[in-house]
Amino acid sequence: MLLVDDDPTVAEVASSYLRATGFVVEEASDGFAALEAAERIAPDLIVLDRMLPGIDGLEVFRRLRERTSTPVILLTALGSEDDRIAGLEAGADDYLSKPFSTRELVLRVQSVLRRSIGEFTPESVLEYGEFRLDPSAHVATRGGVELTLTAREFDLFEFLLKHPNQVFSREELLRTVWGWTYGDLSTVTVHVRRLREKIERDPRSPVLLTTVWGVGYRFTMDGAADAVV
Amino acid sequence: MLLVDDDPTVAEVASSYLRATGFVVEEASDGFAALEAAERIAPDLIVLDRMLPGIDGLEVFRRLRERTSTPVILLTALGSEDDRIAGLEAGADDYLSKPFSTRELVLRVQSVLRRSIGEFTPESVLEYGEFRLDPSAHVATRGGVELTLTAREFDLFEFLLKHPNQVFSREELLRTVWGWTYGDLSTVTVHVRRLREKIERDPRSPVLLTTVWGVGYRFTMDGAADAVV
Protein backbone atom coordinates (compact mmCIF):
# COMPACT_ATOMS: atom_id res chain seq x y z
CA MET A 1 0.00 0.00 0.00
CA LEU A 2 1.18 3.51 -0.78
CA LEU A 3 0.46 6.39 1.58
CA VAL A 4 0.90 9.90 0.21
CA ASP A 5 0.76 12.82 2.63
CA ASP A 6 3.00 15.82 3.13
CA ASP A 7 2.14 16.21 6.80
CA PRO A 8 4.70 14.08 8.65
CA THR A 9 2.45 13.71 11.69
CA VAL A 10 -0.47 12.36 9.73
CA ALA A 11 1.78 10.12 7.68
CA GLU A 12 3.49 8.71 10.73
CA VAL A 13 0.35 8.01 12.75
CA ALA A 14 -1.59 6.58 9.85
CA SER A 15 1.19 4.40 8.50
CA SER A 16 2.12 3.01 11.90
CA TYR A 17 -1.45 2.04 12.52
CA LEU A 18 -1.87 0.50 9.11
CA ARG A 19 1.29 -1.47 9.66
CA ALA A 20 0.04 -2.63 13.01
CA THR A 21 -3.05 -3.83 11.19
CA GLY A 22 -0.87 -5.92 8.96
CA PHE A 23 -0.41 -3.85 5.85
CA VAL A 24 2.90 -3.18 4.19
CA VAL A 25 3.07 0.56 3.83
CA GLU A 26 5.28 2.66 1.63
CA GLU A 27 5.28 6.42 2.12
CA ALA A 28 5.62 9.40 -0.17
CA SER A 29 5.42 13.06 0.74
CA ASP A 30 4.82 14.77 -2.59
CA GLY A 31 3.32 14.20 -5.99
CA PHE A 32 6.45 13.25 -7.86
CA ALA A 33 7.55 10.79 -5.23
CA ALA A 34 4.05 9.36 -5.27
CA LEU A 35 4.03 8.75 -9.00
CA GLU A 36 7.50 7.33 -8.89
CA ALA A 37 6.66 5.02 -6.01
CA ALA A 38 3.41 3.91 -7.61
CA GLU A 39 5.36 2.93 -10.70
CA ARG A 40 8.05 1.19 -8.75
CA ILE A 41 6.15 -0.87 -6.19
CA ALA A 42 2.77 -1.26 -7.92
CA PRO A 43 0.77 -1.08 -4.69
CA ASP A 44 -2.62 -2.73 -4.33
CA LEU A 45 -4.01 0.47 -2.84
CA ILE A 46 -3.09 4.14 -2.67
CA VAL A 47 -4.13 6.57 0.06
CA LEU A 48 -3.68 10.00 -1.40
CA ASP A 49 -3.87 13.44 0.17
CA ARG A 50 -5.66 15.97 -1.99
CA MET A 51 -3.46 18.83 -0.89
CA LEU A 52 0.11 18.27 -1.86
CA PRO A 53 3.11 20.51 -2.48
CA GLY A 54 4.12 20.63 -6.11
CA ILE A 55 1.53 18.71 -8.09
CA ASP A 56 -1.97 18.78 -6.69
CA GLY A 57 -3.40 15.55 -5.36
CA LEU A 58 -6.13 15.44 -7.95
CA GLU A 59 -3.61 15.87 -10.72
CA VAL A 60 -1.54 13.05 -9.29
CA PHE A 61 -4.67 11.01 -9.21
CA ARG A 62 -5.44 11.65 -12.87
CA ARG A 63 -1.95 10.71 -13.94
CA LEU A 64 -2.17 7.56 -11.91
CA ARG A 65 -5.39 6.65 -13.62
CA GLU A 66 -3.83 6.99 -17.03
CA ARG A 67 -1.68 4.00 -16.54
CA THR A 68 -3.13 1.95 -13.73
CA SER A 69 -6.40 0.92 -12.14
CA THR A 70 -5.12 0.80 -8.60
CA PRO A 71 -7.81 1.72 -6.09
CA VAL A 72 -7.39 5.16 -4.55
CA ILE A 73 -8.71 6.64 -1.31
CA LEU A 74 -8.67 10.40 -1.32
CA LEU A 75 -7.89 12.45 1.77
CA THR A 76 -9.00 16.04 2.01
CA ALA A 77 -8.65 18.73 4.63
CA LEU A 78 -12.19 19.97 4.73
CA GLY A 79 -15.06 17.59 4.54
CA SER A 80 -17.54 19.27 2.26
CA GLU A 81 -19.97 17.17 0.33
CA ASP A 82 -18.95 18.89 -2.87
CA ASP A 83 -15.43 17.64 -2.52
CA ARG A 84 -16.74 14.19 -2.03
CA ILE A 85 -18.82 14.30 -5.16
CA ALA A 86 -15.95 15.78 -7.14
CA GLY A 87 -13.66 13.07 -5.89
CA LEU A 88 -16.06 10.32 -6.76
CA GLU A 89 -16.74 11.75 -10.17
CA ALA A 90 -13.04 11.88 -10.80
CA GLY A 91 -13.07 8.19 -10.00
CA ALA A 92 -11.76 7.89 -6.49
CA ASP A 93 -12.87 4.73 -4.75
CA ASP A 94 -13.51 6.35 -1.46
CA TYR A 95 -13.07 9.54 0.35
CA LEU A 96 -12.05 10.59 3.84
CA SER A 97 -11.94 14.04 5.36
CA LYS A 98 -9.36 15.19 7.87
CA PRO A 99 -9.09 14.87 10.68
CA PHE A 100 -10.03 11.23 10.68
CA SER A 101 -9.63 8.50 13.24
CA THR A 102 -7.35 5.63 12.44
CA ARG A 103 -10.28 3.33 12.78
CA GLU A 104 -12.12 5.18 10.07
CA LEU A 105 -9.13 4.94 7.78
CA VAL A 106 -8.62 1.25 8.35
CA LEU A 107 -12.31 0.64 7.79
CA ARG A 108 -12.28 2.41 4.47
CA VAL A 109 -9.10 0.71 3.40
CA GLN A 110 -10.53 -2.68 4.17
CA SER A 111 -13.80 -1.87 2.52
CA VAL A 112 -12.10 -0.82 -0.68
CA LEU A 113 -9.80 -3.81 -0.69
CA ARG A 114 -12.64 -6.14 0.03
CA ARG A 115 -14.47 -4.77 -2.94
CA SER A 116 -11.54 -4.88 -5.29
CA ILE A 117 -9.66 -7.99 -4.32
CA GLY A 118 -12.21 -10.06 -2.55
CA GLU A 119 -12.60 -11.29 0.95
CA PHE A 120 -9.03 -11.18 2.01
CA THR A 121 -7.72 -8.49 4.29
CA PRO A 122 -4.71 -8.93 6.55
CA GLU A 123 -6.60 -8.08 9.68
CA SER A 124 -8.74 -11.03 10.53
CA VAL A 125 -8.83 -11.59 14.25
CA LEU A 126 -6.85 -10.08 17.04
CA GLU A 127 -5.87 -12.37 19.86
CA TYR A 128 -4.13 -11.50 23.03
CA GLY A 129 -4.15 -13.81 25.98
CA GLU A 130 -7.71 -14.72 26.78
CA PHE A 131 -8.96 -11.78 24.81
CA ARG A 132 -10.22 -12.13 21.29
CA LEU A 133 -11.26 -9.26 19.13
CA ASP A 134 -12.75 -9.45 15.66
CA PRO A 135 -12.91 -5.99 14.10
CA SER A 136 -14.83 -7.02 10.99
CA ALA A 137 -17.52 -8.64 13.07
CA HIS A 138 -17.15 -6.07 15.81
CA VAL A 139 -17.11 -8.71 18.47
CA ALA A 140 -14.88 -8.82 21.53
CA THR A 141 -14.67 -11.78 23.89
CA ARG A 142 -12.80 -12.69 27.04
CA GLY A 143 -12.43 -16.40 27.40
CA GLY A 144 -15.27 -16.98 24.97
CA VAL A 145 -17.61 -14.69 26.85
CA GLU A 146 -18.72 -11.76 24.81
CA LEU A 147 -17.96 -8.29 26.06
CA THR A 148 -20.55 -5.71 25.15
CA LEU A 149 -18.46 -2.75 24.20
CA THR A 150 -19.72 0.43 22.66
CA ALA A 151 -18.23 1.70 19.44
CA ARG A 152 -15.74 3.99 21.14
CA GLU A 153 -14.77 1.45 23.72
CA PHE A 154 -14.19 -1.05 20.98
CA ASP A 155 -11.96 1.34 19.06
CA LEU A 156 -9.97 2.16 22.13
CA PHE A 157 -9.55 -1.46 23.09
CA GLU A 158 -8.59 -2.39 19.58
CA PHE A 159 -5.91 0.24 19.49
CA LEU A 160 -4.49 -0.81 22.83
CA LEU A 161 -4.47 -4.48 21.85
CA LYS A 162 -2.60 -3.63 18.72
CA HIS A 163 0.03 -1.76 20.65
CA PRO A 164 0.54 -3.69 23.88
CA ASN A 165 3.17 -2.81 26.45
CA GLN A 166 3.37 0.69 25.22
CA VAL A 167 2.45 3.93 26.92
CA PHE A 168 0.18 6.44 25.24
CA SER A 169 -0.59 9.92 26.43
CA ARG A 170 -4.12 11.19 26.43
CA GLU A 171 -3.29 13.51 23.57
CA GLU A 172 -1.99 10.63 21.53
CA LEU A 173 -5.05 8.53 22.11
CA LEU A 174 -7.30 11.44 21.32
CA ARG A 175 -5.50 11.89 18.05
CA THR A 176 -5.27 8.30 16.91
CA VAL A 177 -8.44 6.75 18.27
CA TRP A 178 -10.70 9.77 18.12
CA GLY A 179 -9.12 11.52 15.17
CA TRP A 180 -9.14 14.82 17.02
CA THR A 181 -6.37 17.33 16.88
CA TYR A 182 -7.59 19.06 20.01
CA GLY A 183 -10.22 18.41 22.63
CA ASP A 184 -10.96 17.70 26.24
CA LEU A 185 -8.50 15.17 27.58
CA SER A 186 -10.90 13.99 30.23
CA THR A 187 -12.82 12.34 27.43
CA VAL A 188 -10.03 9.82 27.28
CA THR A 189 -9.93 9.44 31.03
CA VAL A 190 -13.57 8.62 31.24
CA HIS A 191 -13.50 6.15 28.40
CA VAL A 192 -10.52 4.40 29.89
CA ARG A 193 -12.47 4.07 33.08
CA ARG A 194 -15.49 2.67 31.29
CA LEU A 195 -13.35 0.22 29.41
CA ARG A 196 -11.74 -0.91 32.64
CA GLU A 197 -15.16 -1.52 34.06
CA LYS A 198 -15.69 -4.11 31.36
CA ILE A 199 -12.36 -5.81 30.94
CA GLU A 200 -10.79 -5.72 34.41
CA ARG A 201 -11.49 -8.30 37.09
CA ASP A 202 -11.31 -5.55 39.66
CA PRO A 203 -11.76 -2.18 38.00
CA ARG A 204 -10.69 -0.48 41.21
CA SER A 205 -7.20 -1.81 40.88
CA PRO A 206 -6.50 -2.27 37.21
CA VAL A 207 -4.03 -4.89 36.10
CA LEU A 208 -4.37 -4.89 32.33
CA LEU A 209 -4.98 -1.28 31.53
CA THR A 210 -2.74 0.57 33.93
CA THR A 211 -2.01 4.24 34.52
CA VAL A 212 1.50 5.51 34.10
CA TRP A 213 1.51 8.53 36.31
CA GLY A 214 2.16 11.78 34.53
CA VAL A 215 2.51 10.01 31.21
CA GLY A 216 -0.56 8.12 30.11
CA TYR A 217 -1.97 4.61 29.85
CA ARG A 218 -0.57 1.24 28.96
CA PHE A 219 -2.11 -2.12 28.17
CA THR A 220 -0.20 -5.12 29.47
CA MET A 221 -0.75 -8.79 30.03
CA ASP A 222 1.12 -9.62 33.21
CA GLY A 223 -1.28 -12.21 34.47
CA ALA A 224 -0.46 -15.89 34.77
CA ALA A 225 -2.69 -16.89 31.86
CA ASP A 226 -0.28 -15.43 29.40
CA ALA A 227 -0.53 -17.68 26.39
CA VAL A 228 0.20 -14.91 24.01
CA VAL A 229 0.51 -15.32 20.28
CA MET B 1 -17.48 -3.79 -24.55
CA LEU B 2 -19.58 -0.82 -25.60
CA LEU B 3 -19.76 2.32 -23.48
CA VAL B 4 -22.56 4.76 -24.22
CA ASP B 5 -22.51 8.17 -22.58
CA ASP B 6 -22.95 11.65 -23.98
CA ASP B 7 -20.87 13.31 -21.28
CA PRO B 8 -17.32 13.36 -22.66
CA THR B 9 -15.76 13.58 -19.21
CA VAL B 10 -17.56 10.56 -17.87
CA ALA B 11 -16.91 8.64 -21.06
CA GLU B 12 -13.23 9.47 -21.05
CA VAL B 13 -12.57 8.70 -17.40
CA ALA B 14 -14.61 5.54 -17.38
CA SER B 15 -13.29 4.14 -20.61
CA SER B 16 -9.66 4.85 -19.77
CA TYR B 17 -10.15 3.11 -16.48
CA LEU B 18 -11.82 0.13 -18.09
CA ARG B 19 -9.02 -0.07 -20.62
CA ALA B 20 -6.42 0.11 -17.87
CA THR B 21 -8.20 -2.84 -16.32
CA GLY B 22 -7.82 -4.78 -19.55
CA PHE B 23 -11.08 -4.36 -21.40
CA VAL B 24 -11.43 -3.41 -25.02
CA VAL B 25 -13.79 -0.46 -25.05
CA GLU B 26 -15.74 1.05 -27.89
CA GLU B 27 -17.52 4.34 -27.28
CA ALA B 28 -20.73 5.89 -28.49
CA SER B 29 -22.19 9.23 -27.51
CA ASP B 30 -25.82 8.94 -28.59
CA GLY B 31 -28.55 6.42 -29.12
CA PHE B 32 -28.17 5.92 -32.85
CA ALA B 33 -24.44 5.45 -32.64
CA ALA B 34 -25.02 3.02 -29.82
CA LEU B 35 -27.43 0.85 -31.78
CA GLU B 36 -25.20 0.96 -34.80
CA ALA B 37 -22.13 0.02 -32.81
CA ALA B 38 -23.95 -2.74 -31.00
CA GLU B 39 -24.91 -4.22 -34.34
CA ARG B 40 -21.46 -3.83 -35.79
CA ILE B 41 -19.17 -5.07 -33.04
CA ALA B 42 -21.52 -7.35 -31.09
CA PRO B 43 -20.06 -6.52 -27.71
CA ASP B 44 -20.20 -8.93 -24.81
CA LEU B 45 -21.42 -6.14 -22.56
CA ILE B 46 -22.99 -2.71 -22.89
CA VAL B 47 -22.74 0.13 -20.38
CA LEU B 48 -25.58 2.47 -21.14
CA ASP B 49 -26.39 5.92 -19.84
CA ARG B 50 -30.06 6.50 -19.26
CA MET B 51 -29.98 10.12 -20.33
CA LEU B 52 -29.01 10.46 -23.94
CA PRO B 53 -29.57 13.05 -26.65
CA GLY B 54 -31.82 11.88 -29.44
CA ILE B 55 -33.23 8.54 -28.43
CA ASP B 56 -33.59 8.06 -24.72
CA GLY B 57 -31.39 5.49 -23.03
CA LEU B 58 -34.39 3.43 -22.08
CA GLU B 59 -35.59 3.31 -25.63
CA VAL B 60 -32.15 2.22 -26.77
CA PHE B 61 -32.27 -0.46 -24.15
CA ARG B 62 -35.60 -1.78 -25.37
CA ARG B 63 -34.47 -1.91 -28.97
CA LEU B 64 -31.32 -3.70 -27.96
CA ARG B 65 -33.33 -6.29 -26.12
CA GLU B 66 -35.43 -6.95 -29.20
CA ARG B 67 -32.61 -8.47 -31.09
CA THR B 68 -29.99 -9.51 -28.59
CA SER B 69 -29.52 -10.67 -25.01
CA THR B 70 -26.28 -8.79 -24.45
CA PRO B 71 -25.93 -7.89 -20.79
CA VAL B 72 -26.58 -4.23 -20.08
CA ILE B 73 -25.49 -2.08 -17.15
CA LEU B 74 -27.59 1.02 -16.84
CA LEU B 75 -26.27 4.34 -15.60
CA THR B 76 -28.77 6.63 -13.97
CA ALA B 77 -28.58 10.11 -12.55
CA LEU B 78 -30.10 9.78 -9.14
CA GLY B 79 -32.56 12.43 -8.07
CA SER B 80 -32.53 14.28 -11.35
CA GLU B 81 -35.93 13.04 -12.37
CA ASP B 82 -38.39 10.26 -11.77
CA ASP B 83 -36.11 7.31 -12.15
CA ARG B 84 -37.79 4.04 -12.82
CA ILE B 85 -35.05 1.98 -11.40
CA ALA B 86 -37.42 -0.43 -9.79
CA GLY B 87 -39.04 -1.25 -13.08
CA LEU B 88 -35.73 -1.68 -14.76
CA GLU B 89 -34.56 -4.18 -12.28
CA ALA B 90 -36.24 -6.86 -14.29
CA GLY B 91 -34.64 -5.83 -17.52
CA ALA B 92 -31.18 -4.49 -16.93
CA ASP B 93 -28.51 -6.77 -15.57
CA ASP B 94 -27.26 -4.14 -13.20
CA TYR B 95 -27.52 -0.45 -12.64
CA LEU B 96 -25.39 2.23 -11.12
CA SER B 97 -26.27 5.74 -10.04
CA LYS B 98 -24.14 8.74 -10.82
CA PRO B 99 -21.81 9.84 -9.54
CA PHE B 100 -20.09 6.53 -9.16
CA SER B 101 -16.51 5.58 -8.58
CA THR B 102 -14.92 4.05 -11.62
CA ARG B 103 -13.85 1.09 -9.58
CA GLU B 104 -17.42 0.47 -8.67
CA LEU B 105 -18.20 0.36 -12.36
CA VAL B 106 -15.41 -2.09 -13.05
CA LEU B 107 -16.63 -4.29 -10.25
CA ARG B 108 -20.13 -4.34 -11.62
CA VAL B 109 -18.83 -5.05 -15.09
CA GLN B 110 -16.80 -7.96 -13.86
CA SER B 111 -19.68 -9.24 -11.81
CA VAL B 112 -22.10 -9.11 -14.71
CA LEU B 113 -19.67 -10.81 -17.04
CA ARG B 114 -18.98 -13.51 -14.53
CA ARG B 115 -22.67 -14.04 -14.14
CA SER B 116 -23.40 -14.15 -17.84
CA ILE B 117 -20.66 -16.67 -18.45
CA GLY B 118 -21.28 -18.92 -15.49
CA GLU B 119 -24.99 -18.62 -15.88
CA PHE B 120 -25.59 -22.30 -16.27
CA THR B 121 -23.59 -23.53 -13.33
CA PRO B 122 -26.33 -24.63 -10.96
CA GLU B 123 -24.17 -24.41 -7.88
CA SER B 124 -24.99 -20.79 -7.35
CA VAL B 125 -27.31 -21.84 -4.57
CA LEU B 126 -26.46 -20.32 -1.25
CA GLU B 127 -26.84 -22.32 1.91
CA TYR B 128 -26.34 -21.19 5.43
CA GLY B 129 -27.70 -23.09 8.37
CA GLU B 130 -31.34 -23.81 7.75
CA PHE B 131 -31.51 -21.08 5.17
CA ARG B 132 -31.34 -21.82 1.48
CA LEU B 133 -31.24 -19.19 -1.18
CA ASP B 134 -31.32 -19.61 -4.92
CA PRO B 135 -30.47 -16.34 -6.66
CA SER B 136 -31.23 -17.53 -10.17
CA ALA B 137 -34.67 -18.75 -9.21
CA HIS B 138 -35.12 -15.93 -6.72
CA VAL B 139 -36.35 -18.33 -4.10
CA ALA B 140 -35.48 -18.32 -0.44
CA THR B 141 -36.42 -21.00 2.07
CA ARG B 142 -35.97 -21.62 5.75
CA GLY B 143 -36.05 -25.28 6.59
CA GLY B 144 -37.81 -26.03 3.32
CA VAL B 145 -40.48 -23.44 3.93
CA GLU B 146 -40.51 -20.73 1.37
CA LEU B 147 -40.02 -17.15 2.43
CA THR B 148 -41.82 -14.61 0.31
CA LEU B 149 -39.24 -11.90 -0.03
CA THR B 150 -39.50 -8.88 -2.25
CA ALA B 151 -36.79 -8.04 -4.73
CA ARG B 152 -34.95 -5.68 -2.43
CA GLU B 153 -35.32 -7.92 0.55
CA PHE B 154 -33.91 -10.75 -1.46
CA ASP B 155 -30.93 -8.73 -2.61
CA LEU B 156 -30.24 -7.62 0.91
CA PHE B 157 -30.57 -11.09 2.32
CA GLU B 158 -28.38 -12.52 -0.39
CA PHE B 159 -25.63 -10.07 0.35
CA LEU B 160 -25.78 -10.72 4.07
CA LEU B 161 -25.72 -14.47 3.58
CA LYS B 162 -22.67 -14.11 1.40
CA HIS B 163 -20.90 -12.18 4.10
CA PRO B 164 -21.91 -13.67 7.42
CA ASN B 165 -20.48 -12.55 10.74
CA GLN B 166 -19.45 -9.24 9.39
CA VAL B 167 -20.69 -5.78 10.17
CA PHE B 168 -21.77 -3.47 7.40
CA SER B 169 -22.64 0.17 7.78
CA ARG B 170 -25.80 1.50 6.24
CA GLU B 171 -23.75 3.43 3.77
CA GLU B 172 -21.93 0.33 2.68
CA LEU B 173 -25.15 -1.60 2.21
CA LEU B 174 -26.66 1.25 0.28
CA ARG B 175 -23.70 1.20 -2.05
CA THR B 176 -23.36 -2.52 -2.55
CA VAL B 177 -26.95 -3.71 -2.43
CA TRP B 178 -28.70 -0.68 -3.85
CA GLY B 179 -25.95 0.56 -6.16
CA TRP B 180 -26.32 4.08 -4.81
CA THR B 181 -23.45 6.36 -4.12
CA TYR B 182 -25.40 8.32 -1.61
CA GLY B 183 -28.94 8.50 -0.43
CA ASP B 184 -31.24 8.27 2.55
CA LEU B 185 -29.75 5.83 5.01
CA SER B 186 -33.10 5.16 6.61
CA THR B 187 -33.95 3.24 3.49
CA VAL B 188 -31.60 0.58 4.74
CA THR B 189 -33.03 0.75 8.23
CA VAL B 190 -36.53 0.15 7.02
CA HIS B 191 -35.60 -2.73 4.75
CA VAL B 192 -33.66 -4.38 7.52
CA ARG B 193 -36.74 -4.11 9.64
CA ARG B 194 -38.91 -5.66 6.94
CA LEU B 195 -36.44 -8.44 6.36
CA ARG B 196 -36.34 -9.18 10.06
CA GLU B 197 -40.09 -9.42 10.04
CA LYS B 198 -39.74 -12.37 7.70
CA ILE B 199 -36.68 -14.24 8.88
CA GLU B 200 -36.61 -13.73 12.62
CA ARG B 201 -38.55 -15.85 15.09
CA ASP B 202 -39.12 -12.79 17.18
CA PRO B 203 -38.57 -9.67 15.10
CA ARG B 204 -38.68 -7.55 18.23
CA SER B 205 -35.50 -9.09 19.52
CA PRO B 206 -33.47 -10.14 16.51
CA VAL B 207 -31.00 -12.97 16.80
CA LEU B 208 -29.84 -13.46 13.24
CA LEU B 209 -29.76 -9.96 11.86
CA THR B 210 -28.54 -7.86 14.72
CA THR B 211 -27.84 -4.18 15.14
CA VAL B 212 -24.39 -3.04 16.14
CA TRP B 213 -24.98 0.31 17.68
CA GLY B 214 -23.27 3.16 15.92
CA VAL B 215 -21.68 0.81 13.41
CA GLY B 216 -24.20 -1.07 11.31
CA TYR B 217 -25.83 -4.47 10.91
CA ARG B 218 -24.53 -8.00 11.13
CA PHE B 219 -25.89 -11.35 10.10
CA THR B 220 -24.97 -14.20 12.42
CA MET B 221 -25.97 -17.78 12.93
CA ASP B 222 -25.90 -18.45 16.61
CA GLY B 223 -28.78 -20.83 16.60
CA ALA B 224 -28.54 -24.53 17.29
CA ALA B 225 -28.53 -25.56 13.62
CA ASP B 226 -25.07 -24.17 13.18
CA ALA B 227 -23.11 -26.70 11.21
CA VAL B 228 -21.20 -24.02 9.46
CA VAL B 229 -17.63 -22.80 9.12
Added chain:
DNA sequence: CGCAGGTCTTACGGAACGCGAACGATTCAC
Protein backbone atom coordinates in the same frame (compact mmCIF):
# COMPACT_ATOMS: atom_id res chain seq x y z
C1' DC C 1 2.64 17.18 56.88
C1' DG C 2 0.67 20.09 53.41
C1' DC C 3 0.44 21.49 48.86
C1' DA C 4 -0.16 21.13 43.84
C1' DG C 5 -0.98 18.86 39.95
C1' DG C 6 -2.60 14.67 38.03
C1' DT C 7 -6.13 11.05 38.10
C1' DC C 8 -10.50 8.79 39.32
C1' DT C 9 -15.38 8.74 39.96
C1' DT C 10 -19.92 10.16 39.40
C1' DA C 11 -23.61 12.53 37.36
C1' DC C 12 -26.00 14.90 33.83
C1' DG C 13 -27.69 17.01 29.56
C1' DG C 14 -27.54 16.83 24.86
C1' DA C 15 -26.95 14.64 20.79
C1' DA C 16 -27.02 10.83 17.95
C1' DC C 17 -29.10 6.71 16.89
C1' DG C 18 -32.35 3.11 15.87
C1' DC C 19 -37.08 1.78 15.69
C1' DG C 20 -41.83 1.70 14.55
C1' DA C 21 -45.71 3.30 12.04
C1' DA C 22 -47.66 5.43 8.40
C1' DC C 23 -47.89 7.91 4.04
C1' DG C 24 -47.62 8.85 -1.05
C1' DA C 25 -45.79 7.31 -5.29
C1' DT C 26 -45.20 3.94 -8.47
C1' DT C 27 -45.70 -0.51 -10.61
C1' DC C 28 -47.80 -4.67 -11.78
C1' DA C 29 -51.64 -7.93 -12.26
C1' DC C 30 -56.15 -8.58 -13.50
Added chain:
DNA sequence: GTGAATCGTTCGCGTTCCGTAAGACCTGCG
Protein backbone atom coordinates in the same frame (compact mmCIF):
# COMPACT_ATOMS: atom_id res chain seq x y z
C1' DG D 1 -59.15 1.42 -14.49
C1' DT D 2 -58.91 -0.67 -10.07
C1' DG D 3 -56.65 -2.83 -6.31
C1' DA D 4 -52.73 -5.02 -4.32
C1' DA D 5 -47.93 -4.86 -3.59
C1' DT D 6 -43.51 -2.74 -3.24
C1' DC D 7 -40.51 0.88 -2.28
C1' DG D 8 -38.51 5.07 -0.50
C1' DT D 9 -39.35 8.62 2.59
C1' DT D 10 -40.86 11.13 6.76
C1' DC D 11 -41.94 11.92 11.57
C1' DG D 12 -42.24 11.06 16.47
C1' DC D 13 -40.63 8.43 20.23
C1' DG D 14 -37.66 6.03 23.34
C1' DT D 15 -33.08 4.54 24.08
C1' DT D 16 -28.19 4.63 24.10
C1' DC D 17 -24.03 6.78 24.01
C1' DC D 18 -20.79 10.43 24.44
C1' DG D 19 -18.42 14.45 26.14
C1' DT D 20 -17.99 17.60 29.83
C1' DA D 21 -18.08 19.39 34.37
C1' DA D 22 -17.31 19.07 39.30
C1' DG D 23 -15.71 17.12 43.29
C1' DA D 24 -13.08 13.49 45.66
C1' DC D 25 -9.02 11.05 45.67
C1' DC D 26 -4.23 9.95 45.01
C1' DT D 27 0.74 10.70 44.09
C1' DG D 28 5.01 13.05 44.26
C1' DC D 29 7.55 16.56 46.34
C1' DG D 30 9.07 20.11 49.25
